[in-house]
Amino acid sequence: MSQSAGLYLVDEIMLVAIDEDINDSDIVDLQDRLAQRVHDTGARGIVIDVSALEIVDTFVGRIIAQLAGIGTLLDSPTYLVGMRPAVAMTLVELGMTLPTVRTARNLQHALERLRATQ
Amino acid sequence: MPVPHIHKILDTQRDSLLREWASTQAEEGLIRKDLFTEAEAKAQIETLYDPLAKGVAASVDQDFLDPDDDVWEDLRAALAEVTRERTKRGVSTGDMATFVLALKYPLFERLRASVTDTNGTVLMEAIAQFTRLIDSVALYCTEICIAERDKIIQRQHDEMMELATPVVELWDRIVAVPLVGTLDSMRAQEVMESTLSAIVEKKADIVIIDITGVMTVDTQVAQHLIRTAAAVRLMGAEAIISGISPRIAQTMVQLGVDTGEIRTRGSLRMALADAFRQLDTDVVIRSVRGN
Numbered sequence: 001m002s003q004s005a006g007l008y009l010v011d012e013i014m015l016v017a018i019d020e021d022i023n024d025s026d027i028v029d030l031q032d033r034l035a036q037r038v039h040d041t042g043a044r045g046i047v048i049d050v051s052a053l054e055i056v057d058t059f060v061g062r063i064i065a066q067l068a069g070i071g072t073l074l075d076s077p078t079y080l081v082g083m084r085p086a087v088a089m090t091l092v093e094l095g096m097t098l099p100t101v102r103t104a105r106n107l108q109h110a111l112e113r114l115r116a117t118q
Numbered sequence: 119m120p121v122p123h124i125h126k127i128l129d130t131q132r133d134s135l136l137r138e139w140a141s142t143q144a145e146e147g148l149i150r151k152d153l154f155t156e157a158e159a160k161a162q163i164e165t166l167y168d169p170l171a172k173g174v175a176a177s178v179d180q181d182f183l184d185p186d187d188d189v190w191e192d193l194r195a196a197l198a199e200v201t202r203e204r205t206k207r208g209v210s211t212g213d214m215a216t217f218v219l220a221l222k223y224p225l226f227e228r229l230r231a232s233v234t235d236t237n238g239t240v241l242m243e244a245i246a247q248f249t250r251l252i253d254s255v256a257l258y259c260t261e262i263c264i265a266e267r268d269k270i271i272q273r274q275h276d277e278m279m280e281l282a283t284p285v286v287e288l289w290d291r292i293v294a295v296p297l298v299g300t301l302d303s304m305r306a307q308e309v310m311e312s313t314l315s316a317i318v319e320k321k322a323d324i325v326i327i328d329i330t331g332v333m334t335v336d337t338q339v340a341q342h343l344i345r346t347a348a349a350v351r352l353m354g355a356e357a358i359i360s361g362i363s364p365r366i367a368q369t370m371v372q373l374g375v376d377t378g379e380i381r382t383r384g385s386l387r388m389a390l391a392d393a394f395r396q397l398d399t400d401v402v403i404r405s406v407r408g409n
Binding site for chain 1: 314317345348349379
C-alpha cells in the first residue's frame, strides 16, 4: 500500500497531509484510513493540508468534500488548509465551491479555530 | 515594353518629380506644416522615391511591374519607416495613402510627353502598370497604418488590464481589490488571479472586493464576483464585497442574484470597519486636528 497521504494525531487533532502525486486509488484508500483512525482515536478535529496539491479534478474535489462530511458525522470538525490559488480557481471553475467544508489559510489558523470552538 | 519609359523618367527627372510630388501633396492639403517641417517632408518623399526608382530599374528587363516582386523590399522598408513616423505624429490613414498616390499625376504628365506612339497603347500600358504598382504601395501603406494603430490599441488594452486590477494592502492581513469600469470574463479572470495570489503574498485573511467603480452589475458580473469570493474562501480567507450602491442593490435583487454566505457591505469604509472588528484590531484616533 502506497503512502501518498500521511495521518498524524497531534494533541487530539488528526493532521492529514496530502502528497502532490496522490492518485485516485490512494485518495480512496485515504478516505478509508481516515474514517477508521478518527473513529478509533476520537480525534477532536481534522486538518487536511492540501498545500502540496497542484492539480485537482472533480474526483479529488468530491473526495475532499466527502472527507469533511465524514469528519462532521464523527463529530470531528474538518478544516481544509493551504490551498494554492490555481487549485482554488480550478475547483471554482469546476463548480465545486465546497460550501460545507471549513477552510483556513494555514495549519496554525485551523488549530486556533478548532481550539476556539471547543 | 512600357517599363523602360517609367524607368527613364524616374531616373532622369528625379529633382523635378520630387518637387512636383511635393506640390501635388500641397494641393491636396497633405503637407501638414503643423506636424512636419519642410525639410522633414522633403526627406520623407526622398526616402520613398529612391527605393521606388531602384525597384523600377531592377524590373527594367521585365514586361511589367509586379508589386509582389522581391525588388520592392527596400521600398517596403522605407514605406514602413515613413508611415510609422507620420502616423505617430497624427496623420490619418487616408491622408497617408493619398500622400503616396500624389506621385501618379506628375509621372503621368511626363509619360504623356515622352511616350509618343501613334495609337497610345504603350502609354496606356505604362499608366496601367504604374497605377497598379503605386496602388499596391498605397495599400501597403494603409495596412501599416492599421497595424500600427492595432498595436497601440493592444498596448492600451494591456495597460488597462494591468491598471484595472490592482490589489492594495490596507492593513495587516487585509487587502482590497478596487474594481473600476466594466468587468468582462477576461478581466474577471485577471481579478481572480491577482486576488488569490495576493492572499498568499500578503498573508491576507480578509479580501475586500470594492465595486464602487463598477458601472453596471448584471448576472454575469455577479456570477464572477460570487466565484471569486468562493475561491477566496477555498484558500481559507474571507471575501467581503463592498461598494454596493442602492441602485446596484436593487438591480441585483431584481435579477435574483443570490450571494449566499458572502458578506456584502454598502461602502468600503463599512467593510474595513467590519474587517478590523473581525481581526480584533482597534484603530484609535489620538487627536483631532482641524474641524
